[in-house]
Amino acid sequence: MNTKRITKMALLTAVALILFTVEAQIPAPVPIPGVKLGLANIITVYAMFALGPADTLCILLVRVVLGSMFSGAMISLLYSLSGGLLCYAVMLLLRRVLSERQIWVCSVLGAVAHNAGQMLAAIAILRTTAVAVYFPALLLSGMVTGLFTGLCAQEVLRRLRKA
Amino acid sequence: MYKRLAALALGLALLCGCGAAAQPQKETETVQAAQEMRSTEFFAMDTVMSVRACGADEALLAQAEALVLSLEEELSTTREGSAVYTLDHEGHAELSERAAYLLGRALALCAETDGALDVSVYPVVRAWGFTTADGSYRVPDAAELDALLQNVDYTRVLLDGTEASVPEGMEIDLGAVTKGYTGDLLTALLRESGVESALLDLGGNVQTVGCKPDGSNWRVGVKDPAGEGLLGALAVADKAVVTSGGYERYFTDDAGTLYWHIMDPRSGCPARNGLISVTVVGDEGLYCDALSTALFVMGTEDAIAFWRAHRDFDMVLVTEDGRLLLTPALAERFTPADALRYETAVIADA
Amino acid sequence: MLKTRTWILLFAAAALALGLLSWRLLGTPVEGTVVEVVQDGVVLREIDLSAVREAYSFVVTWPDGGSNTVLVEPGRICVAEADCPDGLCVRQGWLSDRGAPLVCLPHRLVIRLKGEGALDGVSR
Structure with missing residues (x-):
């Protein structure tokens, strides 16, 4: 592992963590548990297309673990981890079949998978299926936020490639 | 480019001041609401009874239980020494005023329902094995039933003041009205003691006193005759809700024929006239109790005709062919549990 | 693979369906x-x-x-x-x-x- 790669990964992890922490300060737009902008997803999508799967997984895992520690709620680690890993798996499958201009598609489906994973974790942790009524709303919010973060990531990729 | 990103990262990190500080834990007093709903549960009349009353004290609940037990002692068909037992075994008996009132009302209702209710059908019920709890059910043959039916005729029960007598070989049973009457006496007792909100569940006969403490209607479920669940729920206040159904006690013979405990006094056989469950909603428990049995015996058409001629009660009928029939006043008080299971219809006024 | 326009149509349909479903589930009081x-x-x-x-x-x-x-x-x-x-x-x-x-x-x-x-x- 060369220094440049490590530096890149560390930097991206730091940015992801900051986005994560900044976002935690913004109140959720709707009072549905699990709905959030998911700004850190920009980094995941970016890394997936700019660096590759292995590096992305490292960044994702470090961000999820440290993020949970920073927010002081270790319980959120389980939600983030199950969501994050499911999101990662979906992106991994999609990255080869999508063109440069379709990166947002990857992000949308990734975010949907992320929220689905969170919901499954919530059902397991709360030991009640009562929360499942939120499922469609969570998937929808995943599509909207995934679109936003996906377009951001696509734009970042385009601009950084130019630079 | 990465330099710029790094600078941005640093700036943002400074801005947000590294996470939120833990908020101080607030002390909040835990206040429990004063809920004065008191309840008691006891076993009487071969079933479990419960009384829930708002504002009642233990003494009143004990009084309520004592009232039920004293009624059972007086009206039981099987308990030696009870007024009804004496009447059945000696042919005549001196009744207490309340027992005489109950018998008088029961006989009047037998007449009103044209014999669909008959207090003297008891020996037939016993012949089928429904009076004992040991499950010794059997199908009596025609000759046996014919012989027993000779002594089934409520018009031959004589009541003069508190003196009652029955002809040789006749036995009566007030089981079809006792629980309803018990509910009426309990309601009166609670009312006299200042209780304005109560719910009585006398082995499936539900009687409500007033409305719920918060002013809303009581929600009384009605059992689904064809399954374990509910037919739906009725929103009522100050009403008795009594259900009779073939599902309560029944047996099947070797050929698979189903026999239930509600007898048609005319044939001496289980009443199969198109209904599998009848729920009667009305002001008086005794009346509802008697009618739930009588209407079941009458069958769909006659039950509807009876309602049209009287209109002093409401009912929910469930027919053998899967229909659920409601009187108009119940249409908005009844919420079906599963709207698709039965074909629901409101009974026309005429 | 799929054209971008196909993806957009697909997502729009899914979003509409999810929106309606959420509205029905969350909007009607139990x-x-x-x-x-x-x-x-x-x-x-x-x-x-x-x-x-x-x-x-x-x-x-x-x-x-x-x-x-x-x-x-x-x-x-x-x-x-x-x-x-x-x-x-x-x-x-x-x-x-x-x-x-x-x-x-x-x-x-x-x-x-x-x-x-x-x-x-x-x-x-």
């Missing part, structure tokens, strides 16, 4: 008056909201730190205060206005309507 306060899968309390005549509140503490203050009023229930990081349980408002349970993920708290128990008695 019938019933008996609620359960459940923490970590354990029913802590069962409250018949129709029997509540005076408002009161109680605190549910989460063993790993933190608490939610539940406010009970005649016919309705909500989380009045909480020290969870997101505070969503408080913003969810009264349970009676919604078709969905009140949820506090960090404290594993769920306040939900209990379907059948809302009956006062059963005629049989």
Whole structure:
């Protein structure tokens, strides 16, 4: 592992963590548990297309673990981890079949998978299926936020490639 | 480019001041609401009874239980020494005023329902094995039933003041009205003691006193005759809700024929006239109790005709062919549990 | 693979369907008056909201730190205060206005309507 790669990964992890922490300060737009902008997803999508799967997984895992520690709620680690890993798996499958201009598609489906994973974790942790009524709303919010973060990531990729 | 990103990262990190500080834990007093709903549960009349009353004290609940037990002692068909037992075994008996009132009302209702209710059908019920709890059910043959039916005729029960007598070989049973009457006496007792909100569940006969403490209607479920669940729920206040159904006690013979405990006094056989469950909603428990049995015996058409001629009660009928029939006043008080299971219809006024 | 336009159409259709479904699920208040306060899968309390005549509140503490203050009023229930990081349980408002349970993920708290128990008695 060369220094440049490590530096890149560390930097991206730091940015992801900051986005994560900044976002935690913004109140959720709707009072549905699990709905959030998911700004850190920009980094995941970016890394997936700019660096590759292995590096992305490292960044994702470090961000999820440290993020949970920073927010002081270790319980959120389980939600983030199950969501994050499911999101990662979906992106991994999609990255080869999508063109440069379709990166947002990857992000949308990734975010949907992320929220689905969170919901499954919530059902397991709360030991009640009562929360499942939120499922469609969570998937929808995943599509909207995934679109936003996906377009951001696509734009970042385009601009950084130019630079 | 990465330099710029790094600078941005640093700036943002400074801005947000590294996470939120833990908020101080607030002390909040835990206040429990004063809920004065008191309840008691006891076993009487071969079933479990419960009384829930708002504002009642233990003494009143004990009084309520004592009232039920004293009624059972007086009206039981099987308990030696009870007024009804004496009447059945000696042919005549001196009744207490309340027992005489109950018998008088029961006989009047037998007449009103044209014999669909008959207090003297008891020996037939016993012949089928429904009076004992040991499950010794059997199908009596025609000759046996014919012989027993000779002594089934409520018009031959004589009541003069508190003196009652029955002809040789006749036995009566007030089981079809006792629980309803018990509910009426309990309601009166609670009312006299200042209780304005109560719910009585006398082995499936539900009687409500007033409305719920918060002013809303009581929600009384009605059992689904064809399954374990509910037919739906009725929103009522100050009403008795009594259900009779073939599902309560029944047996099947070797050929698979189903026999239930509600007898048609005319044939001496289980009443199969198109209904599998009848729920009667009305002001008086005794009346509802008697009618739930009588209407079941009458069958769909006659039950509807009876309602049209009287209109002093409401009912929910469930027919053998899967229909659920409601009187108009119940249409908005009844919420079906599963709207698709039965074909629901409101009974026309005429 | 798929054209961008196909993706857009696909997503738009899915979003519409999900939106309608969410609206139906979350917008229609559920019938019933008996609620359960459940923490970590354990029913802590069962409250018949129709029997509540005076408002009161109680605190549910989460063993790993933190608490939610539940406010009970005649016919309705909500989380009045909480020290969870997101505070969503408080913003969810009264349970009676919604078709969905009140949820506090960090404290594993769920306040939900209990379907059948809302009956006062059963005629049989």
